[in-house]
Amino acid sequence: MDTKHGGNGLFRLGLGLLAAALLLGCGNSSDLDRDGDGNADPYGLEQRPVLGSLNLPVTNPTASVGFADAFPALPDFNQPIYLTHSGDNSNRLFVVEQPGVIKVFANDPGVSQASVFLDIQTKVSDGGEMGLLGLAFDPAYANNGYFYVYYTDFSCPGSARCSVLARYSVSADPNVANVNSETVILRVPQPYSNHNGGTITFGPDGMLYWGLGDGGSVGDPLGHGQNLATLLGAVLRIDVRALPYTIPTNNPFRGAGDNAADEIWAYGLRNPYRFSFDRVTGNLWLADVGQYNIEEINVIERGGNYGWRWYEGSTEYEGGAPAGNYEWPVYEYDHSLGASVTGGYVYRGSAVPSLYGRYIYGDFVSSRVWALTVDNNLNFVSNEELGEAPQNVSAFGEDEAGELYVVGYGGRIYRLNGGTPTDPLAGFPQWLSDTGLFSSTADLTPATGLIAYDVASPLWSDYSEKQRWIAVPNGQRIVFNGEGNWQFPVGTVLVKHFGMEMVAGDPDSERRLETRVLIQQTGGWVGVTYRWNGQQTDAQLLQDAASETLSIADANFPGNTRVQVYHYPSPTQCLRCHSVAAGRVLGVRTRQLNVMFDYGDVEDVQIRTWNHIGLFTRNIGRADSYAAHAGLNDSGASLEARSRAYLDSNCAFCHTPGGATPVNVNLNSNISLTAMNAIDVAPSAGDLGIANARIIAPGDHTRSVLWERMHTTDASLRMPPVASEMPDENALDIIGQWIDSL
Numbered sequence: 001m002d003t004k005h006g007g008n009g010l011f012r013l014g015l016g017l018l019a020a021a022l023l024l025g026c027g028n029s030s031d032l033d034r035d036g037d038g039n040a041d042p043y044g045l046e047q048r049p050v051l052g053s054l055n056l057p058v059t060n061p062t063a064s065v066g067f068a069d070a071f072p073a074l075p076d077f078n079q080p081i082y083l084t085h086s087g088d089n090s091n092r093l094f095v096v097e098q099p100g101v102i103k104v105f106a107n108d109p110g111v112s113q114a115s116v117f118l119d120i121q122t123k124v125s126d127g128g129e130m131g132l133l134g135l136a137f138d139p140a141y142a143n144n145g146y147f148y149v150y151y152t153d154f155s156c157p158g159s160a161r162c163s164v165l166a167r168y169s170v171s172a173d174p175n176v177a178n179v180n181s182e183t184v185i186l187r188v189p190q191p192y193s194n195h196n197g198g199t200i201t202f203g204p205d206g207m208l209y210w211g212l213g214d215g216g217s218v219g220d221p222l223g224h225g226q227n228l229a230t231l232l233g234a235v236l237r238i239d240v241r242a243l244p245y246t247i248p249t250n251n252p253f254r255g256a257g258d259n260a261a262d263e264i265w266a267y268g269l270r271n272p273y274r275f276s277f278d279r280v281t282g283n284l285w286l287a288d289v290g291q292y293n294i295e296e297i298n299v300i301e302r303g304g305n306y307g308w309r310w311y312e313g314s315t316e317y318e319g320g321a322p323a324g325n326y327e328w329p330v331y332e333y334d335h336s337l338g339a340s341v342t343g344g345y346v347y348r349g350s351a352v353p354s355l356y357g358r359y360i361y362g363d364f365v366s367s368r369v370w371a372l373t374v375d376n377n378l379n380f381v382s383n384e385e386l387g388e389a390p391q392n393v394s395a396f397g398e399d400e401a402g403e404l405y406v407v408g409y410g411g412r413i414y415r416l417n418g419g420t421p422t423d424p425l426a427g428f429p430q431w432l433s434d435t436g437l438f439s440s441t442a443d444l445t446p447a448t449g450l451i452a453y454d455v456a457s458p459l460w461s462d463y464s465e466k467q468r469w470i471a472v473p474n475g476q477r478i479v480f481n482g483e484g485n486w487q488f489p490v491g492t493v494l495v496k497h498f499g500m501e502m503v504a505g506d507p508d509s510e511r512r513l514e515t516r517v518l519i520q521q522t523g524g525w526v527g528v529t530y531r532w533n534g535q536q537t538d539a540q541l542l543q544d545a546a547s548e549t550l551s552i553a554d555a556n557f558p559g560n561t562r563v564q565v566y567h568y569p570s571p572t573q574c575l576r577c578h579s580v581a582a583g584r585v586l587g588v589r590t591r592q593l594n595v596m597f598d599y600g601d602v603e604d605v606q607i608r609t610w611n612h613i614g615l616f617t618r619n620i621g622r623a624d625s626y627a628a629h630a631g632l633n634d635s636g637a638s639l640e641a642r643s644r645a646y647l648d649s650n651c652a653f654c655h656t657p658g659g660a661t662p663v664n665v666n667l668n669s670n671i672s673l674t675a676m677n678a679i680d681v682a683p684s685a686g687d688l689g690i691a692n693a694r695i696i697a698p699g700d701h702t703r704s705v706l707w708e709r710m711h712t713t714d715a716s717l718r719m720p721p722v723a724s725e726m727p728d729e730n731a732l733d734i735i736g737q738w739i740d741s742l
Contacts, residue, residue, distance in 0.1 A: 048613035051449030051474050054436040057427025058491050059522050066417035066523070067369075067389050067406060073112035074105065076411030081198070083397025083407050084135055088142035090174070091400060095407070098131035100124035100151065104175050107399055118149070118168060118177040125153045125161070127664045128684030129216075133198035138240075139206050145170040147177070148208065148240070150200045152190065161190035165200065165210060167240065185244045188231050192216025193684045195271040195289075199343075203237075204282045207248055209265065210236045211272035211286065217686055218717070219291065219317070220309040225268050228253060228260035233308065235272060235286070235300060237265035252303030268306035268326070274343035274395055275300070279402060283378075285359055287343030288329075291317065292715060295341035296329035297361060299378050331372050331380055336545040336570045338363025344396035347371075349403040352416050360386070360404055360416070362393035366572045367580060369393065369406065388524060390414060391580050391658065409658040410580060425528065425543065425571065432515055432530040432539040437471075437495055442537045444497065444512075449474075451615075452599070453606055455592040456629035457645040459577075460728040461498065462564055463552070465510060469495040470588060472615060480607075480616040482590050482626050483670055485583025494518040494585065504554035504562065512536050514568050518578065518585070525584040527574030545570040565725055577723060582653035591669065592649070594628035629669070632734055643738040644669040646731050647706075650720060665695060678706065679742065688717060698742035707736060 082096040091107045095114065100121035105114035124132050134150030141147060148167050156162030165188075169181040190196065195213030203209055214220040214233035225233035238245040253260035275286035284300040294313035298306055306329075307314075310321035313332040333341075344361040359372040367389045373381040391410030398404055406414040433441040437450065446452070450469040458466065472478060476489035496516045503509040512532040519526055530539035531546065546568040554562035578584045587593075593606040608623040610616060620626075629645035630637035648669035653659070655667040663685050665678050673679050678695040683705045687693035690703055697703035709719040711727050718724070 048615060049449045049451065051471050052436065052447050054447075054471065054493065055429055056435055056437075056493060056517070056519055057521065057526075058519070059427075067387065067414040068417040070405055070413045070415040071105070071109060071111055073110060074114055074413070077103065077114075077407075077413070078411065079131075079409055080394065080407045080411065080413070081131070081133060082135060082395045083405050083413065084137070085398070085400045086137045086141055086147070087139070087400065088137075089400065092175075093397070093399060093405075094135060095397075095413070096132055096135050098133070099126045100132045102132070102135060102149075102177070115175050117175060118179060120149070120151065120179065120182075123153055123182075124151045127193075129194040129196050130161070130684070133196060134200040134210075136200045136202055136208065139202050141170075148185070148200055150198070150210065152196055156187050156189045158189075161193060163188040163190055163196060163212060167243070183243060185240060186210075186238070188212060190215060190232075191222060192686070194686070197271060198273045199275050201276065203277055203284070204279075205248075206239075206241075207237050208240050208245075209275075209284070210238070211269070211275055212236065213271035213273075214269070214308065220270065223309070225270065225308040226305075226310065228256075228264060228267060229258065231261055231263060233269050234261075234264045234267040235269065235275070235284075236263040238263055250302075265302060266300045266304040266306065266327075268304075268308050268311075270308040270312075272343075273341075276343065276345045276396075276398070278346040279348050280346070280357075283346070285343065285346060287341040287361055289340050290335075293334055294332050295335075295338060295363065296332040297341065297343070297359070297372065298327065298329050301327060330374060330378055331383055333383075337572050338366035338368055339576070340364040342393045342395060345398050345404055347402070347404055349401060351403055355386075355416065360396065362389060362396070362406070364392050364394060366576055367392050367408075368572055386416070388575065389580075390524075411658065425541065428517075428528050428541055430541050432541075435517065437469075437493070437515075437517070441539075446495075450495065451610075452597075453588070453593060454595075454597055455587040455649070456595045456631050457592065457649040459586070459650055460724055460731060462566065462724050462726045463504070463562070464498045464500050464513065464566075465507075466499075467497045468587065471495075477617040478610075478615050480590070480618065480620050482620075486585065486589055488520050488585065488588075490520055490522055492520040494588065500550060500552065500566070502550075502552055504552055504556070512539070513566060515539050516569075516574065518574065525575070525578060527569075527571055527578060529568050529570070529574070531568055542568055542570070545573055567723065567725075569723070573723075577653050577720070579653050579659060581656050581658035586649070586653055590626050591629040591645070594623055594626050595631075627670070632731060639734060639738040639741055643735045646735065650731075654720070686717075688712075696739055696742070699740060701736040701739040704739050707732065707739060710735070 077095055077097055079098040080095050081098045084094055092104055093107050095103045102118040103114040104117040105111050130152040132151045136148045138144055138146040146167055146169055151164050153162055153164055165186045167183045168177050171178045192215055194216040197211040197213045200210045212232050214224045215222055224230050237251055239248050247254050247262040253264050254262045269288050271289040272286050273289055277284055286298045286300050288296050291312050294315055296313040304327040307326045309317055311317055314328045342362045342364050346359050347355040355371055362369040369386045369389050370383055371386055372383050375381055389406050391408030393406055393408055395407045396404055397407055404416055429435050437447055439445050439447045446469050450471045453468050471493040473489055473491040479487035498513045499510040500513055501510050515530045517528050529542045531542050532539040547565055550564050550566050552562040596603050597606045605623045611620050630641040632642050632646050647667040652667040654661045655665045666676055680698055681695045683693055683695050688705055688708050693703055693705050695705050701707045709717055711732055712718050
């Protein structure tokens with residue numbers, strides 16, 4: 001066992017209780033054998049190190065703006081991607097499920113059932129960013145029963161993919177649409193599977209607006225954003241009162257000839273996934289998903305050019321942008337706060353008066369939600385974080401009264417729950433030495449009650465060395481789950497310390513870089529980073545993300561020097577990996593801890609140890625009855641077991657059901673190879689230029705996009721997208737061998 005990653009300081013301040021429980025628990029007194037594994041535990045299930053006083057905030061500072069489950073009795077929805085109402089005073093809500101279903105239910109907190117309004121799964125091509133993406137009810141729906149949908153399929157002649165705008169009508173039953181009533185209004189060929197936009201909506205002028213992305217891939221390779229002759233990379237505006245449609249007389253490019261499409265209202269957009277009209281001012285608010293660095297929010301003007309691909313937000317994406325009248329974002333943010341903006345609405349409800357008139361939006365990756373305030377001239381005033389939604393934000397929705405809802409792949413619908421936003425870092429000490437986590441910060445000696453642990457398959461972090469501790473409040477226990485996520489009491493603290501050997505292979509050359517703290521507060525998990533000072537005596541709380549360039553003596557690199565950029569994460573970036581879908585806590589789970597650990601005086605299986613000292617709410621029984629991850633270098637384990645464990649710990653926090661990725665791949669290790677939806681499956685998010693590419697190509701790792709994304713150093717293509725810039729050569733070798741063996 002590599003004791004470097006253990007916790008030799010545990011016994012210095014643990015008063016020997018853990019050691020005593022373990023040493024005495026290794027006897028053969030069957031009358032004291034609580035879990036039937038042949039080992040006694042005479043101290044019972046209450047003996048564990050007593051946690052000392054910690055100076056960390058337990059009340060979540062962002063919980064003052066809450067997210068309440070709006071319809072707790074409703075079953076989970078299947079990949080919900082939009083919510084809206086029909087505008088007919090029926091007070092019903094309609095939820096769009098990406099695979100091709102629309103469900104309807106009464107807007108009542110006690111509602112327990114949603115019925116199927118429309119099912120067109122047989123028409124819809126689903127997966128990644130494709131699927132049933134948009135729904136809009138005709139302004140005269142109460143009288144004519146018409147509604148419009150936007151979905152992707154393979155129906156365009158000569159094109160593998162197509163964006164379809166179609167009209168349907170309701171049946172005699174107001175809760176059931178006539179599935180045979182489809183009239184296709186417009187088909188737009190799509191060269192790639194991503195950047196499909198997603199919103200269709202009627203404006204206050206009665207016209208239908210439709211947002212389409214630039215056609216996909218990376219960097220708009222076909223130049224659609226600045227090409228007025230194509231319908232891609234634009235917001236379209238059409239009149240659907242006469243089928244299939246007509247061009248409104250005041251469309252900006254009507255009659256311009258072959259160089260500009262009559263349907264275009266505004267252009268220069270990358271992926272206008274969600275947009276909406278302010279029901280008071282009529283302004284069209286659009287969130288455009290960025291490429292590598294910037295997410296932007298625009299107010300769309302007639303004929304406006306929003307810059308893509310010359311500009312990403314207000315920053316040049318490619319050099320040599322021609323002069324032009326570009327429209328700049330009302331607001332933009334970089335990828336330290338999120339990585340995929342989800343547009344919302346200007347709040348016009350009454351439940352949360354403090355938000356009235358402010359634009360509410362979020363981020364699909366970080367799950368953060370903000371309130372943007374502008375003046376009457378649309379000049380920026382403030383942008384305040386309202387908190388973190390309980391699931392990745394795939395869309396916002398508005399009911400007839402103007403109240404807002406948050407929809408996400410987690411399958412639930414949440415509503416904003418009042419309050420005022422505050423600083424998410426409030427209450428955290430500025431220095432690590434003031435947290436109480438270490439009795440001697442300079443010596444990195446953990447305080448009483450911090451229990452050291454290690455994981456079987458660690459997250460790759462660019463050669464850094466790590467130490468880990470957990471603290472559970474006195475008298476509180478963890479809810480154990482043999483396969484799923486564990487549940488932790490409020491006040492649980494996880495500590496992970498990072499160092500780097502400045503001479504590779506020499507532990508004495510290690511430099512302390514950062515210590516991360518993840519705490520379960522009353523409103524959810526919050527993660528912060530403390531960066532060590534040059535004297536290596538203490539670490540200071542980071543207010544935002546940071547980075548530095550390290551030069552390490554390493555004989556395995558050219559010139560015997562490894563130069564790498566090391567990133568220190570912001571609180572938001574911490575929760576990109578510690579995601580809602582992944583259960584927030586990644587390493588503290590059964591498969592990771594069901595391995596031996598050197599406690600200094602004794603070695604034992606960690607989950608057996610934790611069971612014996614009373615960390616769980618129940619006796620979990622024999623440790624060997626549960627699965628365990630194989631370490632990457634465990635030559636006694638199969639290539640598949642080692643590879644699957646690595647993908648689980650390094651990739652599955654995003655690539656999991658409900659995870660923060662539009663790609664329908666599941667990399668959890670407890671499912672079959674087929675259920676991964678990756679083996680011999682064509683990639684839906686780009687083939688990276690690989691001929692006949694597959695996500696995992698059986699027998700050929702060189703055709704495997706998964707392997708190549710791990711191998712590349714291109715930040716736009718690399719996976720995982722945060723926390724690492726350098727390939728894990730050892731993992732590439734093992735996983736490459738596994739793929740070749742399939």
